[in-house]
Amino acid sequence: xxxxxxxxxxxxxxxxxxxxxxxxxxxxxxxxxxxxxxxxxxxxxxxxxxxxxxxxxxxxxxxxxxxxxxxxxxxxxxxxxxxxxxxxxxxxxxxxxxxxxxxxxxxxxxxxxxxxxxxxxxxxxxxxxxxxxxxxxxxxxxxxxxxxxxxxxxxxxxx
Amino acid sequence: xxxxxxxxxxxxxxxxxxxxxxxxxxxxxxxxxxxxxxxxxxxxxxxxxxxxxxxxxxxxxxxxxxxxxxxxxxxxxxxxxxxxxxxxxxxxxxxxxxxxxxxxxxxxxxxxxxxxxxxxxxxxxxxxxxxxxxxxxxxxxxxxxxxxxxxxxxxxxxxxxxxxxxxxxxxxxxxxxxxxxxxxxxxxxxxxxxxxxxxxxxxxxxxxxxxxxxxxxxxxxxxxxxxxxxxxxxxxxxxxxxxxxxxxxxxxxxxxxxxxxxxxxxxxxxxxxxxxxxxxxxxxxxxxxxxxxxxxxxxxxxxxxxxxxxxxxxxxxxxxxxxxxxxxxxxxxxxxxxxxxxxxxxxxxxxxxxxxxxxxxxxxxxxxxxxxxxxxxxxxxxxxxxxxxxxxxxxxxxxxxxxxxxxxxxxxxxxxxxxxxxxxxxxxxxxxxxxx
Numbered sequence: 001x002x003x004x005x006x007x008x009x010x011x012x013x014x015x016x017x018x019x020x021x022x023x024x025x026x027x028x029x030x031x032x033x034x035x036x037x038x039x040x041x042x043x044x045x046x047x048x049x050x051x052x053x054x055x056x057x058x059x060x061x062x063x064x065x066x067x068x069x070x071x072x073x074x075x076x077x078x079x080x081x082x083x084x085x086x087x088x089x090x091x092x093x094x095x096x097x098x099x100x101x102x103x104x105x106x107x108x109x110x111x112x113x114x115x116x117x118x119x120x121x122x123x124x125x126x127x128x129x130x131x132x133x134x135x136x137x138x139x140x141x142x143x144x145x146x147x148x149x150x151x152x153x154x155x156x157x158x159x
Numbered sequence: 160x161x162x163x164x165x166x167x168x169x170x171x172x173x174x175x176x177x178x179x180x181x182x183x184x185x186x187x188x189x190x191x192x193x194x195x196x197x198x199x200x201x202x203x204x205x206x207x208x209x210x211x212x213x214x215x216x217x218x219x220x221x222x223x224x225x226x227x228x229x230x231x232x233x234x235x236x237x238x239x240x241x242x243x244x245x246x247x248x249x250x251x252x253x254x255x256x257x258x259x260x261x262x263x264x265x266x267x268x269x270x271x272x273x274x275x276x277x278x279x280x281x282x283x284x285x286x287x288x289x290x291x292x293x294x295x296x297x298x299x300x301x302x303x304x305x306x307x308x309x310x311x312x313x314x315x316x317x318x319x320x321x322x323x324x325x326x327x328x329x330x331x332x333x334x335x336x337x338x339x340x341x342x343x344x345x346x347x348x349x350x351x352x353x354x355x356x357x358x359x360x361x362x363x364x365x366x367x368x369x370x371x372x373x374x375x376x377x378x379x380x381x382x383x384x385x386x387x388x389x390x391x392x393x394x395x396x397x398x399x400x401x402x403x404x405x406x407x408x409x410x411x412x413x414x415x416x417x418x419x420x421x422x423x424x425x426x427x428x429x430x431x432x433x434x435x436x437x438x439x440x441x442x443x444x445x446x447x448x449x450x451x452x453x454x455x456x457x458x459x460x461x462x463x464x465x466x467x468x469x470x471x472x473x474x475x476x477x478x479x480x481x482x483x484x485x486x487x488x489x490x491x492x493x494x495x496x497x498x499x500x501x502x503x504x505x506x507x508x509x510x511x512x513x514x515x516x517x518x519x520x521x522x523x524x525x526x527x528x529x530x531x532x533x534x535x536x537x538x539x540x541x542x543x544x545x546x547x548x549x550x551x552x553x554x555x556x557x558x559x560x561x562x563x564x565x566x567x568x569x570x571x572x573x574x575x576x577x578x579x580x581x582x583x584x585x586x587x588x589x590x591x592x593x594x595x
Binding site: 027028048108147 | 219240291
């Protein structure tokens with residue numbers, strides 16, 4: 001389980017930076033909404049933007065950074081990075097499977113309900129794949145001060 | 160992500176309040192650290208950062224600048240971000256990155272719908288590799304394929320023809336409804352034929368579709384096959400022709416000529432060999448088909464007689480529906496030009512397009528204003544004149560958003576409203592003249 005301070009950031013975050021590793025070993029960062037259920041961090045990707053999914057299938061190691069005081073409106077402000085192992089749930093039906101995350105999504109982006117009702121206008125955007133991230137380590141910077149060493153919490157022995 | 164020139168990306172990055180530095184740590188996990196930064200040329204320095212979390216000397220890092228604006232009760236907007244990649248070097252409490260490549264996205268420059276449209280191929284390939292296709296319920300596929308909301312273009316002239324017949328004391332619900340169903344089916348068939356004709360042409364290269372332009376996209380999104388779409392078009396034309404033949408036999412054989420002209424113009428609008436819209440003739444064809452042909456045809460079906468007042472009444476409606484097509488072609492013009500679809504919008508300058516729009520609206524409303532003088536139009540039809548106010552937001556939109564397809568949405572909607580409101584008010588004018 002993640003430290004409470006990190007969970008607070010995850011619950012507040014409208015955007016997080018998901019970093020994946022390409023087959024060439026390069027990090028690539030994507031801003032996405034993190035959806036945290038108390039156990040795993042879920043993100044969804046439209047099939048339109050599926051390159052990250054290909055990278056994740058080849059290498060499941062990821063980091064999720066909570067860095068932006070505007071996009072992560074938590075009080076008091078802090079920063080965190082969660083490292084974890086991602087599962088790309090692409091065996092699920094991309095038309096409907098992601099809808100189970102709507103309660104968490106709606107809490108952060110209420111307009112999603114209106115968009116879902118109009119999904120006929122952008123059908124491929126609503127063919128979505130769930131990325132489920134199991135945290136293995138967290139780094140936490142109180143007050144967002146990254147000039148200081150982070151508080152590191154190991155969440156799993158096997159990495 | 161869109162590839163960016165490195166210096167441009169660094170310049171853009173400078174406008175963000177902080178940067179996120181990401182690299183792959185020794186056990187293979189990415190790690191990200193945010194911090195303040197300063198930049199010059201192709202170099203960005205992030206820090207001060209703790210010495211305990213740093214990339215190795217010379218290690219490739221990804222530097223991200225990201226922004227959203229929260230919108231309470233809605234979500235957020237103003238999405239934009241920039242990614243830079245390059246080797247990192249330590250310098251005191253800073254990490255210096257000499258960027259060698261960059262990418263990013265700014266929805267103010269590339270609207271989300273366009274960004275998504277540019278990635279449709281990626282999405283379809285991803286689904287195909289897993290044996291899947293995009294799905295929508297049958298109703299919504301029919302709604303999209305036939306472009307159902309555009310039926311106002313047919314409902315208005317048919318209603319007007321019925322109103323003129325009612326004014327003359329000769330309205331008959333049964334014949335009017337048959338005329339309406341035949342016209343609706345023809346219109347839906349024409350819309351599908353237009354999609355089939357443009358599938359390999361302008362719709363294929365159009366990356367800025369809107370709800371009003373760029374085709375239905377059912378083929379581009381693989382929601383329906385060509386064969387199924389063709390079958391649907393033929394079914395629509397079949398229904399229209401069958402009812403049209405019945406009406407011709409029962410009411411007037413002149414309906415056969417009108418119906419044939421309508422189908423030839425409708426299909427020939429976009430289908431070879433005529434492809435009238437490619438020749439800059441789309442507007443007059445639409446004005447004729449969705450103006451006099453439908454209004455006078457409806458009157459003929461209902462009363463068995465020709466009516467010149469019905470033809471006159473339909474002229475403003477025909478002009479205004481042609482202007483709907485005209486304005487909706489503005490966001491499509493680059494795609495149209497790329498495939499040799501030489502619409503008036505492609506041929507003319509921005510100033511000429513806007514000027515011709517204003518002049519055409521003026522002609523349409525002058526015809527309404529002068530109707531009781533020049534022709535036997537009831538004075539009650541003058542109640543349609545205030546609808547001209549709806550042209551103002553269209554002109555404003557054209558002037559301000561000519562090069563911004565999604566900025567034109569309100570103008571395109573107002574333009575459709577201009578046709579619909581004017582047509583309904585004209586219809587009401589004829590009906591009021593009949594009962595008062």
